[in-house]
Amino acid sequence: MSSTQPATTETLSLPEECSIYSIRSIHQQFTESLGSAEELTLDFSNVEKVDACFLQLLYSLNNTAMLKGVDLTLEGVPDDLINLSERIHVPVPSLQPLAEE
Numbered sequence: 001m002s003s004t005q006p007a008t009t010e011t012l013s014l015p016e017e018c019s020i021y022s023i024r025s026i027h028q029q030f031t032e033s034l035g036s037a038e039e040l041t042l043d044f045s046n047v048e049k050v051d052a053c054f055l056q057l058l059y060s061l062n063n064t065a066m067l068k069g070v071d072l073t074l075e076g077v078p079d080d081l082i083n084l085s086e087r088i089h090v091p092v093p094s095l096q097p098l099a100e101e
Contacts, residue, residue: 007038007039007071008036008037008038008039009037009038009039009040009041010033010034010036010037010039010040010041011040011041011043011075012026012030012033012040012041012042012043013043013045013046014026014042014043014044014046014047015046015047016046016047016048016049017047017048018044018047018049018050018051018054018081019049019050019051019053019054020051020053020054022054023053023054023057026054026057027057027060027061030042030061030064031064034064034065034068034070037070038069038070038071039070039071040065040070040071040072040073041072041073041074041075042058042061042072042073042074042075043075043076044074044075044076044077044078044081045075045076047076047078047080047081048078049080050078050080050081050084051084052084052088054081055081055084055085055088055090055092058092058093059093061093062093062094072093072094073094074092074093074094077092
């Protein structure tokens with residue numbers, strides 16, 4: 001009888017500013033966390049500022065996680081990110097499924 005081990009879960013706490021100025025660091029931390037996790041949570045509880053560059057990064061991170069078979073969860077998504085996604089008519093990945101063609 002084989003025993004199943006629980007999935008390894010990582011949480012990445014995002015900085016106060018998620019913008020063009022911090023995406024390189026966020027991407028690096030995400031890549032490091034992705035290497036050892038089966039489930040990865042992005043914790044937005046400290047986030048105060050987001051921009052469109054970060055939303056693009058979020059799409060890239062979501063795609064990378066999907067390709068690696070890692071479940072990506074967003075926790076505490078700030079209203080600013082939701083409002084930005086609505087203004088530019090692009091859903092926040094992991095909150096709304098993207099249309100597949």
